[in-house]
Structure formats: C-alpha cells, structure tokens
Amino acid sequence: MPLYLTDDQTLLRDTAKDFVAEHAPVSHMRALRDADDATGFSRDLWKQFAELGFTGMLVPEGDGGLGLGHVEAGLVLEEIGRNLSPSPFLTTAVAAVEALKGSAVREQYFPGIIAGDTVAALAIDEGRKHDGAIAMKAERAGNGFRLTGAKQFVTHGHVADLILVAARTAGSAGDAEGITLFALSKDAASLTADPQRLADASLAARLELNGVEVDADAVVGDVDQGGTILNRLLAAGRTGASAELVGVAGGAADMTYAYLKDRKQFGVPIGSFQALQHRAAHLYSEMEVARAAVLKAQQLLDAGADASEAVSVAKAMTGLATTLAVQEGVQMHGGIGMTDEFDIGFYMKRARVLAEMFGDTNFHANQLALAAGY
Incomplete structure (x- = not known):
C-alpha cells in the first residue's frame, strides 16, 4: 500500500484544515475552558461537523453515511489535534460507529450521529490505567441484564446520548471471552456520572452503574461475543x-x-x-x-x-x-x-x-x- 494520499483525500484534508482552523482554533478551546463550560465541547460546532458530512464518514452508505474509511477520518482528526478542538468526533463518529456497524442497534443511533444530534461515550476502562481487563458484571434479569460496577475516564460520559458499556456476562476479569457490549441511553435509571476536569481542560466522567437494567435489545452483537x-x-x-x-x-x-x-x-x-x-x-x-x-x-x-x-x-x-x-x-x-x-x-x-x-x-x-x- 502506498503511504500517500489520493487526490480526493487531499481535497478532504484541505477542507477539514480550513474548516477547523476557522471555526475551532485554539482560542475556541481556551474560551470553553475560561468559561468553565460544563459540556466540554460545542454542540453547535458538532452540528456543523454534521452539515459537512464529517459525523457520518464511517457510516456505510446503506445506512445513510458517506461510507469512507479510517484514512479519511484520520485527516479530520489530525486537524482537530492541530487546533486542540474539543470535539466528540473520536468517540462518536469513529469508535462508536465502528462498534455499531452490522448490529441491530445501529438503526437506533446512526441517524442521530449522522445528523449531529447524538454524542457517544465509551465506558471501557475500570482502573487507573488502560489494561483491557473487564470486570463489570452483567447478570441476567428477566429478559435483559442488570449491570453493576464502575467505569473510569469516560470522555463525554456526563453528557453522552449513547454510552457503550463493556461488561462481563461470563468468565472473570482478564478473560478474552465472556464480554458483552451494551448500548445505554443517557437517562438509564441507577446510572450516575461524576465529571472531572482533566489536565487539558476536557471532561471525563466516572460512571457508577448500580444495578442498571437493560433489555436484550441493548446488546450490541451477541451475548458473550462482545470481545x-x-x-x-x-x-x-x-x-x-x-x-x-x-x-x-x-x-x-x-x-x-x-x-x-x-x-x-x-x-x-x-x-x-x-x-x-x-x-x-x-x-x-x-x-x-x-x-x-x-x-x-x-x-x-x-x-x-x-x-x-x-x-x-x-x-x-x-x-x-x-x-x-x-x-x-x-x-x-x-x-x-x-x-x-x-x-x-x-x-x-x-x-x-x-x-x-x-x-x-x-x-x-x-x-x-x-x-x-x-
């Protein structure tokens, strides 16, 4: 594979570069920090991302997106990094979209992501460092599951419309098998979020799930096969x-x-x-x-x-x-x-x-x- 961009990718890079530099420069981040903004990013700017098609870049064309790839998404992310722009693009339009592809749950959330109305958070880590170990319990309850445990370093976790939670339905912490991924809505009962300001002025939350009950439709993919x-x-x-x-x-x-x-x-x-x-x-x-x-x-x-x-x-x-x-x-x-x-x-x-x-x-x-x- 040649390590250079195509003409279309170069054009996209230039578009992203001009847009982010104009609408979300470092001064934009500084203003949010100085105002002690409780959201951590601008929802108006997120809507502008959607208008340019950025939020649906990785969403397949059959689901209403652009059907582009990680190279294209990376061009937008590089400009976000260059300008220190607070944005849910990485967690929502990249990681969450990739997880939802091919699942029945995508029909519920893809339209909102594409329109810039939905923000996703990733509840993966449980310790002070990322180690890949999942210990949070997801126990059978009626026709669904009951989730109990805590997650750390959940970027946008206090304001996300969709929270993807990795929990254990079998085995023990550290096992590769027995993991199930759940899609939770922000108003789930028994879910609390404690946002903390990080070194770069962004916000990440500690989530506490005290017996959060979800039905089987919240499962992304198959039970025990979420790994x-x-x-x-x-x-x-x-x-x-x-x-x-x-x-x-x-x-x-x-x-x-x-x-x-x-x-x-x-x-x-x-x-x-x-x-x-x-x-x-x-x-x-x-x-x-x-x-x-x-x-x-x-x-x-x-x-x-x-x-x-x-x-x-x-x-x-x-x-x-x-x-x-x-x-x-x-x-x-x-x-x-x-x-x-x-x-x-x-x-x-x-x-x-x-x-x-x-x-x-x-x-x-x-x-x-x-x-x-x-």
Missing part, C-alpha cells in the same frame, strides 16, 4: 487517537518553527543556531515516521486486514513523537512557553491526555512484545 466488537472499537479508537496525536505534534511543531524564525538573540533569529536546527530536524523526522505508521494502520483497517500490530505501533510511536514535539516546543520557547497566555503549553497538556487514551506507549510496546513471543 470481537470491543477489539474493533479499540482498534478504531487507538488509530484515531494516533491521528489526533499527529495533529497535536504538528500544531506544536508549526508554532515552534515559527518562533525559531521570529525570536532574535544577538541580532539574529534563534533558528539560525545550529543546535536548535539539529533539534528541529530530529523532531521533523520523528513526526514523519509516526505519520507513516498511522497511515499504515489506517490503510490496513480499511482493507479489513489484521491491523492489531500496526495499530499498536502507531499508538506507541505517536505517543513518543508527540511527547518529543510538545517538550521541544516548550523548551525552545523558553520561559514564555510555561505561561498560560502562550498556547504552546496547551499542546503538552492535550498530548498527555491523548497518550493515555486506549493505552499509552508502554502498554502498546508490551502488546507488541507479547505478539512477538516475549
């Missing part, structure tokens, strides 16, 4: 988060390169100093390698191939490259890089949160080691 769907959801989410990380790195790098050209010491731009040139060149090369890794994972997902290792490579490499980008950005800006009035610090905060989503660099490096037999 396959969950893996598909995670692959889409991890690849999407990697694309957004590339955007964060790109935004931080662009700001840093501009500063190197403008800031002067001893009467010359600091970008003329060889030591800083070497660091900038190193950053550029690391970012290009990470971008190629993401595109490879996206192409494999779109081809329906086994992309598990490529996805882990992409998530691990973008975590490293973006960490380098934001650290170099703050350091090369000097003292002003540590001030709130300068935007570069926001990139570091967003990178830290994104790096943790769906598993950090160490988690995915370990996954690759296990796949290699270590």
Whole structure:
C-alpha cells in the first residue's frame, strides 16, 4: 500500500484544515475552558461537523453515511489535534460507529450521529490505567441484564446520548471471552456520572452503574461475543487517537518553527543556531515516521486486514513523537512557553491526555512484545 494520499483525500484534508482552523482554533478551546463550560465541547460546532458530512464518514452508505474509511477520518482528526478542538468526533463518529456497524442497534443511533444530534461515550476502562481487563458484571434479569460496577475516564460520559458499556456476562476479569457490549441511553435509571476536569481542560466522567437494567435489545452483537466488537472499537479508537496525536505534534511543531524564525538573540533569529536546527530536524523526522505508521494502520483497517500490530505501533510511536514535539516546543520557547497566555503549553497538556487514551506507549510496546513471543 502506498503511504500517500489520493487526490480526493487531499481535497478532504484541505477542507477539514480550513474548516477547523476557522471555526475551532485554539482560542475556541481556551474560551470553553475560561468559561468553565460544563459540556466540554460545542454542540453547535458538532452540528456543523454534521452539515459537512464529517459525523457520518464511517457510516456505510446503506445506512445513510458517506461510507469512507479510517484514512479519511484520520485527516479530520489530525486537524482537530492541530487546533486542540474539543470535539466528540473520536468517540462518536469513529469508535462508536465502528462498534455499531452490522448490529441491530445501529438503526437506533446512526441517524442521530449522522445528523449531529447524538454524542457517544465509551465506558471501557475500570482502573487507573488502560489494561483491557473487564470486570463489570452483567447478570441476567428477566429478559435483559442488570449491570453493576464502575467505569473510569469516560470522555463525554456526563453528557453522552449513547454510552457503550463493556461488561462481563461470563468468565472473570482478564478473560478474552465472556464480554458483552451494551448500548445505554443517557437517562438509564441507577446510572450516575461524576465529571472531572482533566489536565487539558476536557471532561471525563466516572460512571457508577448500580444495578442498571437493560433489555436484550441493548446488546450490541451477541451475548458473550462482545470481545470481537470491543477489539474493533479499540482498534478504531487507538488509530484515531494516533491521528489526533499527529495533529497535536504538528500544531506544536508549526508554532515552534515559527518562533525559531521570529525570536532574535544577538541580532539574529534563534533558528539560525545550529543546535536548535539539529533539534528541529530530529523532531521533523520523528513526526514523519509516526505519520507513516498511522497511515499504515489506517490503510490496513480499511482493507479489513489484521491491523492489531500496526495499530499498536502507531499508538506507541505517536505517543513518543508527540511527547518529543510538545517538550521541544516548550523548551525552545523558553520561559514564555510555561505561561498560560502562550498556547504552546496547551499542546503538552492535550498530548498527555491523548497518550493515555486506549493505552499509552508502554502498554502498546508490551502488546507488541507479547505478539512477538516475549
């Protein structure tokens, strides 16, 4: 597979770049933070995403969507990352849509997602770090199930219209089998959400399910067979988060390169100093390698191939490259890089949160080691 974009993909990238830069720049995120916005994103902006067709990119044409792939979704996510735009695009239009494909539940939620009326949250993690272990119980109750347990780090969990919950209907925590995925509505009884402000000013909730009862229609796929769907959801989410990380790195790098050209010491731009040139060149090369890794994972997902290792490579490499980008950005800006009035610090905060989503660099490096037999 060639690691470059087609003409149509390039056109989409340019459209997304112009739209996000105009309607959701860093100042948009700063304004939401300063207002202590309780939602965490703009629903009006989400509707604008829908008007452009972005929210239905991964929805099959037969279900009313555009039927595009992860490469195209990644182009939008990269611009979201570049501008630090608060948006439910990753959780809703990418991960949730991928999980709902082919299920009967999709008929209930796809129209709302396509129209920009529905926001989805992913209730997967239960511990302080993403480890893949699902312990939440889903016990039979009448013609449905009763869910009991807690979920952590649920982005948009306090305002989501749809919450995808991974629970255990058989086996024990850590088992690959016995997982079932449930689609819960936001008004489910005995469901409470405690939103917390994260380092990047976004909101994620701790969900408590105290005997939440759902009927059999809430099951996504088949009972005890949700592991396959969950893996598909995670692959889409991890690849999407990697694309957004590339955007964060790109935004931080662009700001840093501009500063190197403008800031002067001893009467010359600091970008003329060889030591800083070497660091900038190193950053550029690391970012290009990470971008190629993401595109490879996206192409494999779109081809329906086994992309598990490529996805882990992409998530691990973008975590490293973006960490380098934001650290170099703050350091090369000097003292002003540590001030709130300068935007570069926001990139570091967003990178830290994104790096943790769906598993950090160490988690995915370990996954690759296990796949290699270590």
